[in-house]
Amino acid sequence: MMLGDVATVIDATAVRAWLVSFAQEVADNRELLTQLDAAIGDADHGANLDRGLKAVVAALDGIDQANPGDLLKATGMTLVSTVGGASGPLYGTLFLRMSGSAGGEDSLDPAQFAAALRAGLEGVVARGRAQAGDKTMYDALAPACDALDEALDEGVGLDEALGRAADAAQAGRDATIPMLARKGRASYLGERSVGHQDPGATSTALLVTTARVMAGEGSP
Amino acid sequence: MKKLINAPADVLSESLLGVEAAHPELRVDHESKVVFRADPPRQGKVGLVSGGGSGHEPLHGGFVGEGMLDAACCGEVFTSPVPDQIVAATNGVDGGAGVLHIVKNYTGDVMNFEMAAEMAAATTGIEVVPVVTDDDVAVQDSTYTVGRRGVGVTVLVEKIAGAAAEQGRSLTEVADVARTVNSAGRSMGMALTSCTVPAAGEPTFDLPEDEIELGIGIHGEPGRRRVPLAPATEIAEMLVEPILGDLEFGTDGVLAFVNGMGGTPLIELYLMYHEVDRLLSKAGIPVARSLVGNYITSLDMAGCSVTLLKLDDDLLRLWDAPVKTPALRWGV
Numbered sequence: 001m002m003l004g005d006v007a008t009v010i011d012a013t014a015v016r017a018w019l020v021s022f023a024q025e026v027a028d029n030r031e032l033l034t035q036l037d038a039a040i041g042d043a044d045h046g047a048n049l050d051r052g053l054k055a056v057v058a059a060l061d062g063i064d065q066a067n068p069g070d071l072l073k074a075t076g077m078t079l080v081s082t083v084g085g086a087s088g089p090l091y092g093t094l095f096l097r098m099s100g101s102a103g104g105e106d107s108l109d110p111a112q113f114a115a116a117l118r119a120g121l122e123g124v125v126a127r128g129r130a131q132a133g134d135k136t137m138y139d140a141l142a143p144a145c146d147a148l149d150e151a152l153d154e155g156v157g158l159d160e161a162l163g164r165a166a167d168a169a170q171a172g173r174d175a176t177i178p179m180l181a182r183k184g185r186a187s188y189l190g191e192r193s194v195g196h197q198d199p200g201a202t203s204t205a206l207l208v209t210t211a212r213v214m215a216g217e218g219s220p
Numbered sequence: 221m222k223k224l225i226n227a228p229a230d231v232l233s234e235s236l237l238g239v240e241a242a243h244p245e246l247r248v249d250h251e252s253k254v255v256f257r258a259d260p261p262r263q264g265k266v267g268l269v270s271g272g273g274s275g276h277e278p279l280h281g282g283f284v285g286e287g288m289l290d291a292a293c294c295g296e297v298f299t300s301p302v303p304d305q306i307v308a309a310t311n312g313v314d315g316g317a318g319v320l321h322i323v324k325n326y327t328g329d330v331m332n333f334e335m336a337a338e339m340a341a342a343t344t345g346i347e348v349v350p351v352v353t354d355d356d357v358a359v360q361d362s363t364y365t366v367g368r369r370g371v372g373v374t375v376l377v378e379k380i381a382g383a384a385a386e387q388g389r390s391l392t393e394v395a396d397v398a399r400t401v402n403s404a405g406r407s408m409g410m411a412l413t414s415c416t417v418p419a420a421g422e423p424t425f426d427l428p429e430d431e432i433e434l435g436i437g438i439h440g441e442p443g444r445r446r447v448p449l450a451p452a453t454e455i456a457e458m459l460v461e462p463i464l465g466d467l468e469f470g471t472d473g474v475l476a477f478v479n480g481m482g483g484t485p486l487i488e489l490y491l492m493y494h495e496v497d498r499l500l501s502k503a504g505i506p507v508a509r510s511l512v513g514n515y516i517t518s519l520d521m522a523g524c525s526v527t528l529l530k531l532d533d534d535l536l537r538l539w540d541a542p543v544k545t546p547a548l549r550w551g552v
Contacts, residue, residue, distance in 0.1 A: 188359050
């Protein structure tokens with residue numbers, strides 16, 4: 001394969017760039033996330049996640065020598081300790097399970113990264129007990145994992161595979177609009193949760209979309 | 221937004237400085253944002269820890285003291301505390317007889333208390349039993365949802381289980397009392413206005429002048445439906461009827477609790493209490509005890525909730541037992 005400048009493996013530098021980029025996107029979309037949460041939740045998703053990710057960036061700045069698993073673990077621990085609400089345990093568990101899956105490897109090949117992301121998804125399910133169609137972050141993350149696996153099975157490169165995962169996460173995010181919420185505070189609204197985009201699925205789509213920075217320069 | 225604050229990000233930490241200054245009988249761990257009793261844990265007494273998002277004051281910090289909670293974990297406004305805070309509270313109140321966690325049924329609270337209990341078990345081995353409150357009849361309960369919210373009954377659980385712990389009952393017995401109160405209590409709330417989270421700076425939802433939100437929770441999350449503003453007599457019926465339809469309250473006597481959401485004056489709460497009392501009398505349900513005031517609030521929201529608790533002799537005695545906290549105090 002001719003891949004030019006595009007990366008084929010994910011090392012600590014790439015993971016760090018992803019996490020910093022995710023933090024920046026959440027900061028840029030803080031008001032949007034809060035507005036979405038005001039409609040069907042309690043108007044704090046943007047503020048809480050932004051606070052947690054700023055703490056993550058500060059924690060990562062203090063780590064010099066690390067492998068991807070170390071960075072993912074520090075991210076998970078920091079989010080659990082700083083975010084609160086449901087997002088803290090859910091995003092924290094996602095990154096801690098990813099860290100467990102990544103182990104002590106210095107770099108992850110695309111299949112290892114896909115396995116780590118799926119381990120994160122399984123952690124979210126174990127912690128939040130959400131299923132497909134409950135109108136949660138699961139509805140963005142699960143299609144992204146599936147799309148990533150399928151793309152890698154087809155043998156496409158990392159950049160293309162992460163691009164398809166991002167498309168799937170965004171489609172999954174949009175698909176939460178007509179859903180009836182069955183988890184979290186939005187579920188208390190019953191039918192009135194229909195017609196609103198889920199804030200958790202929205203932040204998860206940002207997480208998956210920013211992952212493309214790991215494939216190399218100029219992306220996403 | 222007009223609020224008595226310095227900066228939105230400092231509201232909780234600066235408010236806790238005030239709690240500490242006003243109440244020498246309490247000790248505040250500012251780093252963990254946990255309110256403790258100032259005196260050390262009593263050996264052999266079950267420790268009671270509760271907590272949740274801030275903005276519901278006096279719940280939970282105002283209920284720390286003799287006969288009620290041993291510690292309250294204060295999350296950011298409307299955001300559950302994180303596991304580290306709950307672990308710090310659990311370690312700080314342990315008197316060797318185990319610790320009861322009183323958790324309102326919200327996804328975030330349940331997950332963070334669950335993670336904290338796992339961490340406490342792994343590190344210190346302190347026995348933790350969680351009791352989750354879920355008394356809000358506005359939420360349909362089904363196996364496909366997260367279930368009902370914990371609202372007004374949480375105050376009653378903290379008082380009554382606190383009295384049971386003070387008597388020296390075991391962790392199992394105190395947890396049983398807490399579960400009994402939760403299963404014998406039901407609540408329903410309404411809002412006249414939304415509330416403004418300091419960090420958001422504007423009301424969480426719009427509510428026209430001529431409408432009310434029925435089935436409201438305590439986080440400014442909208443309720444089940446909006447109805448036209450009505451006289452207090454009709455609003456009381458909208459709150460009491462779903463409660464009476466959900467549980468058989470019998471004729472042994474109830475505790476009737478009219479709670480303000482934070483922005484409604486006591487003169488209106490007492491007016492509402494009269495309406496509730498009248499409806500209960502019409503239904504043949506004697507009122508054995510009452511509580512009227514702002515005890516579990518939603519920042520500056522105007523509105524109220526009604527909680528009814530079916531009492532038995534044990535619960536009645538525990539309710540009447542001495543309590544000495546900033547927000548509930550009698551018999552001492």
